[in-house]
Amino acid sequence: MERRIVILGGGTGGTSVANRLRRKLGDDARITVVDRDDRHVYQPGLLLVPFGLAVPEKIVRPRQQQLRDGVDYRCGAVDRVDVDDRHVQLLDGTVLGYDVLVIASGTRLVPEETEGLHGPGWHETVHTFYDLDGATALASALPTFDGGHLVVNVVDMPIKCPVAPLEFCFLADWYLRDRGIRDRVRLTYVTPLDGAFTKPVATRTLAGLLEEKGIELVTEFNTGQVDGEAGRLVSFDERTVEFDLAVVVPVHSGEEYVGRSPGLGDELDFVPTDESTLQSKVRPDIFVIGDAAAIPTSKAGSVAHFEGEVLVDNVVRHLAGEPLASRFDGHTNCFVETGFGKAMLIDFNYDTEPLPGRFPSRVGLPLLRESRLNHLGKLMFQSFYWRALLPGRSIPGITAAMPRTGKDFDALTGASRQ
Amino acid sequence: MPEKVYAGTAVTVNDEGFFTEPGQWREEMTSELAREYGIERLTEQHWQVVKHMRYQYEQNGTGPNVRALARSSGVTIKELYQLFPKGPAKLAARIAGIPKPRGCI
Numbered sequence: 001m002e003r004r005i006v007i008l009g010g011g012t013g014g015t016s017v018a019n020r021l022r023r024k025l026g027d028d029a030r031i032t033v034v035d036r037d038d039r040h041v042y043q044p045g046l047l048l049v050p051f052g053l054a055v056p057e058k059i060v061r062p063r064q065q066q067l068r069d070g071v072d073y074r075c076g077a078v079d080r081v082d083v084d085d086r087h088v089q090l091l092d093g094t095v096l097g098y099d100v101l102v103i104a105s106g107t108r109l110v111p112e113e114t115e116g117l118h119g120p121g122w123h124e125t126v127h128t129f130y131d132l133d134g135a136t137a138l139a140s141a142l143p144t145f146d147g148g149h150l151v152v153n154v155v156d157m158p159i160k161c162p163v164a165p166l167e168f169c170f171l172a173d174w175y176l177r178d179r180g181i182r183d184r185v186r187l188t189y190v191t192p193l194d195g196a197f198t199k200p201v202a203t204r205t206l207a208g209l210l211e212e213k214g215i216e217l218v219t220e221f222n223t224g225q226v227d228g229e230a231g232r233l234v235s236f237d238e239r240t241v242e243f244d245l246a247v248v249v250p251v252h253s254g255e256e257y258v259g260r261s262p263g264l265g266d267e268l269d270f271v272p273t274d275e276s277t278l279q280s281k282v283r284p285d286i287f288v289i290g291d292a293a294a295i296p297t298s299k300a301g302s303v304a305h306f307e308g309e310v311l312v313d314n315v316v317r318h319l320a321g322e323p324l325a326s327r328f329d330g331h332t333n334c335f336v337e338t339g340f341g342k343a344m345l346i347d348f349n350y351d352t353e354p355l356p357g358r359f360p361s362r363v364g365l366p367l368l369r370e371s372r373l374n375h376l377g378k379l380m381f382q383s384f385y386w387r388a389l390l391p392g393r394s395i396p397g398i399t400a401a402m403p404r405t406g407k408d409f410d411a412l413t414g415a416s417r418q
Numbered sequence: 419m420p421e422k423v424y425a426g427t428a429v430t431v432n433d434e435g436f437f438t439e440p441g442q443w444r445e446e447m448t449s450e451l452a453r454e455y456g457i458e459r460l461t462e463q464h465w466q467v468v469k470h471m472r473y474q475y476e477q478n479g480t481g482p483n484v485r486a487l488a489r490s491s492g493v494t495i496k497e498l499y500q501l502f503p504k505g506p507a508k509l510a511a512r513i514a515g516i517p518k519p520r521g522c523i
Binding site: 157220224236251267268272296 | 505
């Protein structure tokens with residue numbers, strides 16, 4: 001009997017899983033991917049757009065083109081999921097029944113949750129690079145910025161790619177030096193975290209890099225208000241940071257349909273999910289991949305890629321009535337652009353924080369250390385993304401399980417020689 | 419691990435003051451814990467948040483972050499900052515005897 005698999009979201013996770021499932025199940029399953037538009041954005045490119053290092057049109061491709069033959073694509077917004085009757089209702093009235101539902105609808109920006117963020121000055125003195133419109137507007141604004149206080153502010157966690165705001169700071173430093181006006185700009189990173197990053201070893205390295213580049217760090221700043229006219233961020237505990245130009249990462253939530261679907265999501269509209277099997281805690285026939293899942297990983301494309309292997313195996317087992325056997329260890333891998341043609345690489349999972357060393361083994365890219373090789377890796381990644389990651393292909397030598405060989409575990413005790 | 423005494427009972431906390439064994443927490447420790455973190459008197463609303471924090475931890479294995487705390491407890495973020503200045507989620511977690519809320523990375 002043909003099984004019906006509905007995948008909500010045609011982004012990194014949804015597309016790669018659809019392709020993997022199609023390859024694995026062939027005509028034994030009818031696979032439908034639903035998304036509200038047909039524009040797949042290569043999100044790592046958004047960081048580069050404001051600096052003129054990427055062109056907006058070049059980082060967008062049709063979603064449908066990324067799907068294998070035999071995968072149905074339906075363009076439409078989801079109204080809600082009925083988890084009891086196992087169907088998805090679209091806003092246009094279409095009803096899609098499913099045997100397995102894969103939620104891959106990611107996260108959305110909700111700037112309206114922060115007082116004033118969408119007010120006077122939006123896209124003038126207050127910007128974001130977290131969506132294509134924002135990144136494009138910032139690309140127009142940055143060249144006219146000739147001096148003053150440039151503030152990069154994360155309003156609240158979780159956010160997509162938690163290193164991107166730091167990368168923005170590093171690239172801004174490079175860009176301003178290139179223009180010969182760095183000495184006229186005060187550059188500050190304002191974060192709700194108690195350090196530059198969440199984990200101690202990487203926090204030390206990244207905070208050191210900020211200091212080296214003359215970028216100030218303001219921590220534990222929970223932004224309550226953004227006043228674009230007065231040029232001021234105000235925190236809930238009534239501290240202020242003044243700015244001439246603010247680059248703000250707005251609050252993130254899960255998709256609205258999650259909130260409209262009784263029993264499906266948590267307070268922030270993310271879906272409670274077993275962090276190991278990727279089966280939802282809502283129903284056994286619902287699996288979750290990528291940013292939509294309420295699990296303690298970074299909201300990052302690499303996570304979705306590594307999750308794909310585990311999720312597909314578990315979906316197939318579930319359909320066959322077998323116990324779920326694949327386990328996700330929280331593997332995350334990110335290049336961190338640091339400017340001047342260099343980048344760092346971090347690689348970690350639920351149990352192991354980002355450490356120095358080499359990836360994927362003792363011979364490989366340097367971890368938690370600036371290098372040109374990592375920058376080249378990041379540049380090459382874009383073509384790899386469209387050609388291998390979205391088609392759902394595994395990468396030779398790099399698996400969902402985080403490699404331990406090559407990592408300097410001594411760094412945890414401060415005994416590292418690096 | 420540092421050891422502390424609240425309401426006459428020794429408990430273990432980590433370097434940041436979060437309980438490492440939430441099972442050691444008792445309601446009668448709350449006022450003493452609150453005073454240690456600069457809250458002289460616990461109002462009914464403080465209690466509501468602390469109990470909610472504890473409940474969320476028992477349900478989900480982690481306390482919520484401040485936004486989720488506001489959504490689920492019905493106390494607005496502004497009010498939470500008035501009740502627990504400088505970081506309500508972390509402060510309420512310390513007073514509720516649960517580990518540091520697991521921030522998404």
